[in-house]
Amino acid sequence: MNNIFAVAGIVIKELYRRKDFYVLFILTVVICLVMASVNVFNDNQIIRYLKELCLLLIWISSLVIAITTTARQIPAEREQRTLLPLLAKPLSRTQLIFGKFLGCWLACGLVLVCFYAFFGALAASREHAWPLLNYFQAAFLHWVMLGVVIAMTLLGSLVFAAPSSNSTICFVIVMAILCVGRYLDLVALSLAEPGRSIISGIYYTFPHLEVPFGMRNLIVHDWPLIEWKFVALDALYLLAYAAVFLVAACLVFRRKAVN
Amino acid sequence: MNSPRTPWLLLIALLVFCFGLAANLQPRFQSLENSRRQSDNFFSLLLGDSSRVFANSFFVKADAYYHSGYYPTIFDNNSAFQTPHIAEDTGDVASHNQGEDEGFLGPPRDWIDAFGRHFIPNRHTHLDEGGPTDDLSTSKEVREILPWLKLSAELDPENIKTYIVTAFWLRTKLDKVPEAEQVLREGLRNNPNDPQLLFELGRIYFENYHDSTRARNIWEAALRSWARQEPGVPQSERLKLTNENFDSRFIFEQLQTNLALLEEKVGNLDAAIARWELAKLASPKPDDIQKHIDELKQKPLNR
Numbered sequence: 001m002n003n004i005f006a007v008a009g010i011v012i013k014e015l016y017r018r019k020d021f022y023v024l025f026i027l028t029v030v031i032c033l034v035m036a037s038v039n040v041f042n043d044n045q046i047i048r049y050l051k052e053l054c055l056l057l058i059w060i061s062s063l064v065i066a067i068t069t070t071a072r073q074i075p076a077e078r079e080q081r082t083l084l085p086l087l088a089k090p091l092s093r094t095q096l097i098f099g100k101f102l103g104c105w106l107a108c109g110l111v112l113v114c115f116y117a118f119f120g121a122l123a124a125s126r127e128h129a130w131p132l133l134n135y136f137q138a139a140f141l142h143w144v145m146l147g148v149v150i151a152m153t154l155l156g157s158l159v160f161a162a163p164s165s166n167s168t169i170c171f172v173i174v175m176a177i178l179c180v181g182r183y184l185d186l187v188a189l190s191l192a193e194p195g196r197s198i199i200s201g202i203y204y205t206f207p208h209l210e211v212p213f214g215m216r217n218l219i220v221h222d223w224p225l226i227e228w229k230f231v232a233l234d235a236l237y238l239l240a241y242a243a244v245f246l247v248a249a250c251l252v253f254r255r256k257a258v259n
Numbered sequence: 260m261n262s263p264r265t266p267w268l269l270l271i272a273l274l275v276f277c278f279g280l281a282a283n284l285q286p287r288f289q290s291l292e293n294s295r296r297q298s299d300n301f302f303s304l305l306l307g308d309s310s311r312v313f314a315n316s317f318f319v320k321a322d323a324y325y326h327s328g329y330y331p332t333i334f335d336n337n338s339a340f341q342t343p344h345i346a347e348d349t350g351d352v353a354s355h356n357q358g359e360d361e362g363f364l365g366p367p368r369d370w371i372d373a374f375g376r377h378f379i380p381n382r383h384t385h386l387d388e389g390g391p392t393d394d395l396s397t398s399k400e401v402r403e404i405l406p407w408l409k410l411s412a413e414l415d416p417e418n419i420k421t422y423i424v425t426a427f428w429l430r431t432k433l434d435k436v437p438e439a440e441q442v443l444r445e446g447l448r449n450n451p452n453d454p455q456l457l458f459e460l461g462r463i464y465f466e467n468y469h470d471s472t473r474a475r476n477i478w479e480a481a482l483r484s485w486a487r488q489e490p491g492v493p494q495s496e497r498l499k500l501t502n503e504n505f506d507s508r509f510i511f512e513q514l515q516t517n518l519a520l521l522e523e524k525v526g527n528l529d530a531a532i533a534r535w536e537l538a539k540l541a542s543p544k545p546d547d548i549q550k551h552i553d554e555l556k557q558k559p560l561n562r
Contacts, residue, residue: 040406041438048403183334185368214379217328223391230377
């Protein structure tokens with residue numbers, strides 16, 4: 001376990017040495033503040049459009065950070081020729097994969113804390129309310145969802161040749177799930193066989209990442225808390241998918257030549 | 260040769276030349292103003308005609324905000340949302356909605372859909388009726404639709420509906436009457452003499468400013484503008500009960516009805532009866548109006 005945490009610690013340090021997070025965070029802050037300065041009929045209590053924009057930017061930024069950070073982990077170790085010395089230490093391939101996953105996931109967690117703190121401050125500046133539990137539910141499921149994305153990208157980094165192609169493919173898959181994932185069964189119904197069965201099969205097998213994404217509307221429009229049992233069930237559902245991708249990544253990495 | 264007066268004379272000559280040039284160019288610029296109005300709009304310049312598509316999207320977005328996010332997508336049954344409810348609830352726009360607006364989601368399709376519905380807005384509410392909290396004291400939350408309406412109006416300045424809806428909510432729920440008037444005047448700048456905009460402006464003067472004289476003048480101007488819209492077509496033809504005539508008939512009836520109410524309020528019963536008679540021509544319920552006219556005719560006898 002110590003080995004896993006050691007690898008994870010290096011990944012986290014790498015994140016705060018790189019500029020990705022700072023750039024995206026400052027960009028989000030600047031865009032939101034510019035939009036907040038717009039005068040809408042002399043009413044300074046209008047906030048929901050800002051909340052929606054801010055949450056959208058948070059989702060985009062977090063996905064960019066999660067995918068790009070994860071996609072370069074293994075290829076960078078290979079390029080810099082540090083992978084072999086790393087594995088020569090008492091560190092198994094499985095531990096390396098788990099360490100990389102944990103590092104990226106925790107780093108994304110830290111990023112989300114910063115982003116959601118800004119979001120809460122922005123919302124409170126006009127709403128004068130702190131629905132902290134609602135924000136916690138949204139941020140927690142967002143973080144668990146990023147776990148699936150990170151595990152999937154880690155698997156992709158072992159399958160695809162270059163980090164760029166891996167990042168692009170992961171982005172396309174994640175965006176497709178977020179945009180049409182909920183309606184794929186309806187799309188399947190309008191198709192003829194065998195398309196219908198294929199699309200239905202995909203609908204039932206891919207991870208439904210759009211569920212936490214849909215929570216944005218609840219936060220933006222001040223809906224009441226979701227029952228905790230549903231939050232827990234969704235977290236378990238997503239963690240199961242993350243585990244599947246991680247196990248697949250371990251199996252692929254075990255058979256992969258590292259030199 | 261260099262007289263000390265030369266620079267002054269040159270300066271005066273230049274001033275005269277500038278004045279003459281300005282006087283010459285001013286009428287030309289004024290005549291160009293109307294044709295330039297479109298290109299002055301940043302969004303029209305950037306997006307061309309596609310700005311109208313975006314404007315419509317933002318209008319629908321405002322309606323989605325009015326429902327606190329509970330809104331059908333292209334995959335859902337949207338027959339109950341054909342006319343945005345923010346427009347329908349103003350009473351100034353004809354509704355084409357059918358079916359249940361409560362349950363456009365229908366029964367859950369599978370366990371994934373059933374589970375996912377716990378994480379999205381899943382109840383039909385209106386912001387002016389308290390939204391998801393059902394707290395009527397928060398009806399001013401309807402203000403949240405305004406940014407999208409403002410953006411929609413900027414993208415498509417010729418869409419009358421956007422100005423009317425914006426002005427209605429500003430005036431009725433947010434007590435921002437001067438802002439509502441400003442919106443309508445902006446609409447009239449972009450769509451001169453539009454009868455619907457004039458009707459709404461008249462309502463502000465009648466219902467909010469309690470200025471019956473100006474309200475009457477504005478509504479009469481709206482009626483003249485209505486008559487000018489289709490110069491060759493007789494009034495009886497425009498008031499026929501057909502689907503094509505719906506909007507034209509609707510605005511005529513609204514104008515005559517409100518003018519009649521105004522005349523009743525100021526005590527001009529004869530003028531009110533005359534207005535009701537005209538309103539009857541366009542009304543889908545002429546019998547009700549006739550009953551009211553009969554009541555009005557009785558009034559002087561009772562006095």
